[in-house]
Amino acid sequence: MTNSMTMKRRTFLAGLAATGLIPATMIGARSALAQTAGGILRTPAWPAPTYLNSAISTGGPESFLSPKFYDGLLGYAFGMEPKPSLATEWSVSDDGMTITFKLRDGVKWHDGEPFTAHDVAFTFMEILKVHHGRGKSTFAALESVDTPDDHTAIFNLSKPTPALMRALDSRESPIMPAHLYEGTDIMENPVNTAPVGTGPFKLASYEIGANVVMVKNEDYWHDGYPLLDRIVVQYIADPSTRAAMLEGGQADAIFLNMIPAQDILRLAEQGQFEMTTDGFEAMPSAQQMSFNLDNEILADKLVRHAIAHAIDVNWITQNVWYGMGQPGKSPLHFDQKAYFTTNGVPSYPFNLDRANELLDEAGYPRGADGMRFGLMLDPSPWGTESITASSYIKEVLRQAGIDVTVRTQDFAVFVKTVWTDRAHDLVLYTASMGVDPTIGVHRFYDSNNFNPGVGFSNGSHYSNPQVDELLAAAAVETDEAKRAEQYAEFQRIAYDDLPVIKVTDISMATIANVKVKDHTVDALGALGSMKQVWIEQ
Known part of the structure; x- marks a missing residue:
């Protein structure tokens, strides 16, 4: 979906200049430069990063920022x-x-x-x-x-x-x-929040929890790049405010579904914006809910199957993601076309009667208050969809006799709670499934990837030797037909064990003012360096 029309610019740059984030002289100077070079790209996002590189954190904030400071091979x-x-x-x-x-x-x-x-x-x-x-x-x-x-x-x-x-x-x-x-504690190294890379942008300023400002690397190895003078990322908690900033001309683009899907679709119908779902080949993403299998209640597969039957993933896909994706049916993403299958993979259609039957069978009768047991649900603050979906999950699990408490935290505390402290029962989040299952999917199911302290790893503490064997074999198999069958068998076993419920396979989107040019030119899109981006004056 692409639309084109000019959009009136507001005085946001001048406001940033007044705060010292952007020199006022730079704003006026832009008009003197060639149309294909320069400009200041402003984008709101949430949550704020814990680090400024994705080598030590695969979280969404770091994944967006890191490629601007650092290069890959x-x-x-x-x-x-x-x-x-x-x-x-x-x-x-x-x-x-x-x-x-x-x-x-x-x-x-x-x-x-x-x-x-x-x-x-x-x-x-x-x-x-x-x-x-x-x-x-x-x-x-x-x-x-x-x-x-x-x-x-x-x-x-x-x-x-x-x-x-x-x-x-x-x-x-x-x-x-x-x-x-070298010779330092990698995770505590100050360079983690003061990046020194080879990439097209350098860090100009970093106000924790508020903004990251990047400035053009004048000595970048790729002659003539980057084209932008600066990138300003502001961390705005309220999603409606982020949408209003784009609509009102106080931001130029929004990446990685950083506004609700209904706002993306609404703005895409206006002539001054364009939306694309290109540029996410390296990051097919999904919303999923993991169980902490160290919890004796959740260690029972009958309970996990019951919870799966109690959650209507079709409803969440349509009403939370506004149809920008497909209901989850497998540990793999539907865009991992070479390996994704539903053939023989267990399914859990929405059925509250079946959920209640399974919970009775598991030995958890309802108490006098109608509840069987209580669980803590931690939704990720990345975007809005996990927090929104958690309200639905709380209500529908209540109908199955499960008393759910939803705990919302900032991103750093969320990651620590789940993957370091392991003080969680259910966790709802979005994650990259990887351009290849080895890169994105294995980490949630391979017992060798149970690694407390490492975010978005095997937080379920799932262990099945047969699954480990299949994943290890698929990781090195060069015969594509054999590899497809290995992954098919993995999907059948893992989705019966169900340490993770796939909620929605997401279709990610970028929405930008039409003045923002060349923001999506390859498979990485906004998750690349953005060295080629320029703003029409």
Whole structure:
């Protein structure tokens, strides 16, 4: 859906100038520049980030910000075709066990230090394999990285890993500065909130919980880029305010469904905005609800099946996501077309009578107050949909005799509560399913990815040796037909065990003023560097 019409600009830039975020002289100076270069892109979002890089957090706020500060080895054109970034050439050995990358010469970190192969080796072996929410699975077979010279990095694998070559972009695998991380506590390093990358933008200012301002990297290795002078991200808790900012000209674009779906669809009908669902190939996303299987009530599969029957995922998809997606039917996303199946996969149609029967069978009769037991539900504050859906889930589970308390928290506390403290029963959130199941799906089901302290990992504490075996085999299988069958069997088993209920496979969207040009030019869209974006004056 694309519309075009000019939109009146308001005085928001002048307001930012008054706060010191943007020099007032810069605003007037824009008109003197070429139409295809420059401008200030303003976008509201929520929640605010905990860190400013996605190497140590796969949360949505970090995933958006990190690619502006950092580069990956590769980028991806539409269709997930790899293209050069920090790596200019690459080759895979015939047996799939060695990948050789030739690295770009003359690249500098934001502090002026040279980028070398040592940075690549350190990033993958010491950061991504250890601290990244998906890295433990994605790079499990990466045994070492050889650096015969400053511009060659050789990945040595214990097994072929088909997904790895799809996981080398600046969001999934940002290359970090070894000279600033070596010998430090990675998670406590101050660079985590004061990024020093090789990317097209530098950090100008960061007001915790309020805004992130990025400024053009004048020494960026890609001559002529970035085109924007600045990107200003404001963290606004109220979704209606974010929508009003875009509609009123106080923001230029909204990415990653950062306003409710009904507002996206409404604004897309107005001529001054355009909406696209392109640019999310690397991030097919889903809303899902995980059970904490360390809770003895939820450890009973009958209880989990009952809860699944009590929740109408069709209703949530239509009334919370406004049809921007499909009801969940499998651990995989429907856009993972090569492997997604419903053949033989258990289904849980909405049926409160069946839910009540299963809960009775599980040995949880109703008490005098009509309730069987109580549970805590933690919805993610990322976007609005999980908080909205949690109200529906609370009510419908009450009808099944389950007393649900909804606990809302800021994003950092939410992640700590669920994945560090494990002080949760049910958790409702959106997450990337990955361009390949190895990258996004395995982390929720592989027992080896039960890793307290790492957000969006196996928070259910699910463990099934047969599932582990299937996932391990699929991660290295190069025969596509065999791999499809491995994933089909995984879906059948895992959706019977049901440690996670898939609620909605989301269709993500970007909506922008028509003056914002080239915001979606490849498979990464807004989750890329945005170095090519410019604003028509």
